[in-house]
Amino acid sequence: MELTVNQVTKTYGDLTAVNALSFHVSQGEIFALLGPNGAGKSSLVRMLTGFTHPDDGQISLNLAGQFFSHIPSQALGYLPEDRGLYPEKSVLKNLVYFARLHGMSKADAQQEATQWLEKFDLSDRLDEQLKSLSKGNQQKVQLISAVIHNPKWVILDEPFSGLDPVNQEKVVEFLTELKAKGMTVILSAHQMAMVEKLADRMLLMNLGEAVFYGSLHDIRQQAATNAVLKVTYDTIDRLKIQSSDHGLTIEQLTEESLQVLLQPSQSINDVLASLTTFGNIKSVHSQSLDLHQLYLHAISKHKEEKQQRPAKEKQYA
Amino acid sequence: MPKSSIQQTWLVASWEFLHFFKWKQEIISKLIMVGIALVVFLWQTVKHDYTDEYKVAIKPVGELTLNSDKFVFDEVTKDLSELKEELKNETWDAVVIETSQQGVLPNLHIYSRDKQSWINELRSVLKNHYKDSYSQTLGLSESQLAAIRTGATLKIEYLDKTVKSKEKTSEAVAIGMLIIIAVGVFTSFGQLFVSVTGEKQQRVTEQLYSCISPQTWIDGKIIGQMLHAIKAMVTMVITFMLVMAFTTVVLNGGSVDFSFIDWGLLPWLILFAVTGVYFCTCIMASIAAAIDDPNHSGKSAMMMLPLLPLIITFITLESPSGWALTFLSMFPLTAFAAMPVKMSLIDVPLWQPILALILTVLTCVYIRKAAARLFKMCMTMYGKEPSILDMCRWFIKDPT
Numbered sequence: 001m002e003l004t005v006n007q008v009t010k011t012y013g014d015l016t017a018v019n020a021l022s023f024h025v026s027q028g029e030i031f032a033l034l035g036p037n038g039a040g041k042s043s044l045v046r047m048l049t050g051f052t053h054p055d056d057g058q059i060s061l062n063l064a065g066q067f068f069s070h071i072p073s074q075a076l077g078y079l080p081e082d083r084g085l086y087p088e089k090s091v092l093k094n095l096v097y098f099a100r101l102h103g104m105s106k107a108d109a110q111q112e113a114t115q116w117l118e119k120f121d122l123s124d125r126l127d128e129q130l131k132s133l134s135k136g137n138q139q140k141v142q143l144i145s146a147v148i149h150n151p152k153w154v155i156l157d158e159p160f161s162g163l164d165p166v167n168q169e170k171v172v173e174f175l176t177e178l179k180a181k182g183m184t185v186i187l188s189a190h191q192m193a194m195v196e197k198l199a200d201r202m203l204l205m206n207l208g209e210a211v212f213y214g215s216l217h218d219i220r221q222q223a224a225t226n227a228v229l230k231v232t233y234d235t236i237d238r239l240k241i242q243s244s245d246h247g248l249t250i251e252q253l254t255e256e257s258l259q260v261l262l263q264p265s266q267s268i269n270d271v272l273a274s275l276t277t278f279g280n281i282k283s284v285h286s287q288s289l290d291l292h293q294l295y296l297h298a299i300s301k302h303k304e305e306k307q308q309r310p311a312k313e314k315q316y317a
Numbered sequence: 318m319p320k321s322s323i324q325q326t327w328l329v330a331s332w333e334f335l336h337f338f339k340w341k342q343e344i345i346s347k348l349i350m351v352g353i354a355l356v357v358f359l360w361q362t363v364k365h366d367y368t369d370e371y372k373v374a375i376k377p378v379g380e381l382t383l384n385s386d387k388f389v390f391d392e393v394t395k396d397l398s399e400l401k402e403e404l405k406n407e408t409w410d411a412v413v414i415e416t417s418q419q420g421v422l423p424n425l426h427i428y429s430r431d432k433q434s435w436i437n438e439l440r441s442v443l444k445n446h447y448k449d450s451y452s453q454t455l456g457l458s459e460s461q462l463a464a465i466r467t468g469a470t471l472k473i474e475y476l477d478k479t480v481k482s483k484e485k486t487s488e489a490v491a492i493g494m495l496i497i498i499a500v501g502v503f504t505s506f507g508q509l510f511v512s513v514t515g516e517k518q519q520r521v522t523e524q525l526y527s528c529i530s531p532q533t534w535i536d537g538k539i540i541g542q543m544l545h546a547i548k549a550m551v552t553m554v555i556t557f558m559l560v561m562a563f564t565t566v567v568l569n570g571g572s573v574d575f576s577f578i579d580w581g582l583l584p585w586l587i588l589f590a591v592t593g594v595y596f597c598t599c600i601m602a603s604i605a606a607a608i609d610d611p612n613h614s615g616k617s618a619m620m621m622l623p624l625l626p627l628i629i630t631f632i633t634l635e636s637p638s639g640w641a642l643t644f645l646s647m648f649p650l651t652a653f654a655a656m657p658v659k660m661s662l663i664d665v666p667l668w669q670p671i672l673a674l675i676l677t678v679l680t681c682v683y684i685r686k687a688a689a690r691l692f693k694m695c696m697t698m699y700g701k702e703p704s705i706l707d708m709c710r711w712f713i714k715d716p717t
Contacts, residue, residue: 078523
């Protein structure tokens with residue numbers, strides 16, 4: 001059971017929301033969709049759920065030998081970006097209604113809802129109107145409504161938004177539990193620390209295109225910058241930094257310290273040789289970039305490339 | 318096990334129906350209706366068991382011989398003030414005084430403790446008595462007297478033989494029919510507006526789309542709202558009947574008479590009313606889906622479009638055999654309103670309502686699909702509303 005997205009493009013008027021995007025999601029994994037606002041994640045999700053269809057390319061899902069052009073509703077649990085249930089109805093009525101729409105019997109739906117609410121410490125509030133709950137608790141009910149029917153595929157758009165750190169950890173546990181149950185989770189989020197902890201593989205998107213794709217390890221390999229050196233000096237000779245052609249990406253942190261982004265192609269000896277010309281080194285610390293830093297560098301680099309692209313295309317023309 | 322779309326539709330319909338169904342209000346209103354019905358029933362029963370006889374004191378100027386089943390007339394010679402006192406003490410139910418006899422007929426003054434339903438009857442007994450007495454003084458024969466009593470006989474005959482004989486009743490039924498459909502449409506209009514724009518504002522749309530198809534969603538909504546509309550229409554008919562029965566039996570002392578109901582016509586009226594409400598609800602649901610901000614949207618007024626057939630039919634009511642109503646009664650978009658009205662007013666060949674009903678049902682089948690297309694597109698649009706041109710295009714063809 002695998003979801004394959006092959007060269008998918010979606011345009012709205014003049015805007016290309018998704019541009020020739022290809023990736024696949026394997027059964028039972030947690031797959032993260034990352035990218036800034038407007039990257040095309042929601043457009044992609046809408047195609048995966050079947051709300052819209054690609055203008056070009058194909059989406060294919062093999063579900064027990066049957067092929068679908070999107071995740072069919074009977075196999076899908078969905079937490080949309082635009083949250084919403086029925087605020088006037090009770091927590092239980094909301095959950096049972098959505099579970100029954102997905103084909104569960106009333107008794108099973110009630111039992112399942114009660115169990116999930118217990119897990120989220122909401123069992124004493126099942127008869128209360130949804131609107132009487134705090135925003136965070138409403139978010140939990142919404143999450144339950146997406147998975148109450150035990151779907152094979154779950155798409156969660158921003159599951160951590162609106163939650164405090166304690167509840168964010170609860171959602172991490174929740175997602176781990178879904179994975180343990182054999183569900184495949186596609187998740188879109190901005191909380192990089194959570195994604196780093198949870199996701200087996202990820203797709204980083206920007207302006208409708210794939211920037212990175214794979215596991216965190218793969219992404220580190222793909223990244224032009226995969227580590228930083230923090231260097232402390234007695235005194236830094238700024239003129240030398242500005243004048244010499246050292247080929248390093250340098251950020252001055254304080255009067256005595258620098259941060260240098262290491263690129264896989266660069267030799268550490270050459271980098272250190274250049275760094276010694278700026279002053280007397282007191283200490284050097286190296287560290288791998290976390291997902292958050294990789295994300296920021298990749299997005300800014302992709303933006304630069306994209307801006308240069310029309311100029312190059314013009315030159316070739 | 319995945320549910321069938323019929324089960325899902327019914328689930329949405331019952332959710333929609335119960336969303337607007339307030340048990341407490343329903344029970345109270347139905348209890349009131351039952352109460353009125355009981356009053357009418359008891360009143361009629363008591364009236365049969367108890368023969369009314371009212372004692373009337375009459376002070377004539379000359380001689381008087383007055384007989385009536387309902388009233389016992391006693392000639393008195395007392396003063397008016399004394400009689401009024403006796404009226405207060407319930408010795409009399411009414412006091413009648415002949416105040417003068419300057420003309421050929423006397424002037425009568427009736428005194429009663431308060432307003433009574435039998436006063437009109439007393440007035441008519443007295444009037445007839447004096448009319449007869451005066452006629453007899455003219456030396457007329459019995460047949461001449463009878464002719465004066467009955468007056469001229471009027472009969473209207475139309476060259477159009479299809480016009481129904483009970484003209485007044487059939488026109489009332491026709492107008493009543495239009496009002497009943499309008500009540501159904503207005504009920505759907507208000508609730509659909511709240512329901513559809515509410516779901517859009519509560520952002521529940523995508524969550525629902527992930528469970529059910531737009532067709533199932535709009536079908537469920539329409540059925541739920543139709544049940545409410547039918548409930549409103551039936552409630553209105555029952556209320557009207559009860560008010561009529563109450564007025565006839567309790568206020569006017571008559572008996573219940575529903576002979577104006579044309580039982581042969583009734584199934585047709587019901588069929589057209591139900592298909593009409595379905596048609597209107599489909600259109601209104603799809604337009605409501607386009608409304609993003611219910612407070613500022615110009616599209617709210619467009620939801621009133623389904624009322625046009627009712628208004629146009631009302632205008633053409635004057636000439637039931639005319640080309641306008643004939644056309645409207647067969648045109649699929651207006652037949653649900655025009656055909657039952659035409660059928661109420663004139664005799665229509667059987668093929669006409671059958672054809673009109675088939676055309677209306679076929680139109681409903683198309684409208685159902687088109688409304689779902691429009692509904693799907695509009696419900697997933699937030700922040701901006703589609704243009705009318707877009708809506709027309711989506712109504713005709715699925716853009717996805």
